[in-house]
Amino acid sequence: MTHPIRVTVNGQEYARAVEPRQTLADFLRDDLDLTGTHVGCEHGVCGACTILLGGEPVRSCLMLAVQADAQSITTIEGVSPADGGLHPIQEAFWAKHGLQCGYCTPGIVMSVCAFLRERPQPTREEIREMLAGHLCRCTGYHFIVEAIEAAAQALAPPPPRTP
């Protein structure tokens, strides 16, 4: 039996009917064709499927699509500006070679969006702690840490002008 849901994804509203056992990750990818959300482990360990639910990062593989009814979601497709350019966080990953194979990147970028909002000037230690929730099987976290530091700088408000 399917259940009707209405969900807002990247500002657009969708009305669909879903089977209760369908995860939100599969719904985004298979029903909405938003394949930027990646699925890795499918049981909450790897972080590749991280999206923003009401602005907070969550694992889309650990939520059922039916639970997304009346909720607002942002996926990696909603991060970059509409003109086709890159968000400063994406720009920093590109500039600092933080992508490597790129499979884990969308999940990390979504986490970083919320992380830098809460901690605009994180320490290296805080960045590493945040990254513990994301597995990069290329095992090169160093460039990712540097990319997040660069993103924090890029997003920092300009220093007050001195007279």
Add this chain to the structure above:
Amino acid sequence: MKPAPFEYAAPRTLDEAVGALASGGDAKVLAGGQSLVPMLALRLARPTLLVDINRLPGLDGIREASGMLEIGALVRQRALERWAASRSPLFADVLQHVAHPPIRNRGTVVGNVVHADPASELPALLLCLEGVVVARGPRGERMIPADRFYRAPLTTALGPDELATAVRFTLPPAGAGWGFAEVSRRHGDFALVGAVAVVTRGGDGTLDRVRLAFFGAAGTPVRGTAGEQALAGQAPTAARIGEAARAAAAALSPDGDIHATATYRRHVAATLAERTLTAALGRCGAAR
């Protein structure tokens, strides 16, 4: 789709929720889903019905009154973490070790407590702080004390037709000190072993009240009773704390698995008990 098929109900009232759980079949409660959904994906759990309690009103409150902290069944771990940031360094430290922020954004405190993973932090905290689980069933509400709640890994005193609507922690009294430590492979992983301690000192400097609990050291969270008794009423010296920690660890019967041997777990438990008791002693009189 990875999970086996199931029916889905999203009740709007507590009575409807309890009614759905009692309707027969193998029903499971879905709150944050951070433990249940992985079990569905791996087909370790194959319930016939999921009762999603996320639309129930009045279960998202954090209330502090007369030395108790009551946390409703829909309070996310992240919400308690934010509450604790300015009010309770003990809770803040413990919650930092519960998985990762994206998990804590969805995972509930009550769900973690009743899931009863023996290596999880919050069940041991509930035991250490002599908390209770508030359960609502077809015959009404009952309180289940933490020391009678945990029976085996993932097994509690909660009946299949009961819904845990809240948990209540007894907050450490004024002047109490606390300690928390765990050993895990990576930050946010389940602990191999962990310990949490809360102590208070009398006017003469002797230890008044000692509470010590372990996680990852048995099939359930366990109190370090032998260590508590060895210290109660005593003047705390480094030697006594070391002896008490070893006594508490000696009483444990941890399991060995692919992550750690039983001998290693008992050895680490003694070290962590000593560290947390020492830290608790050092914090007596500080914020708690």
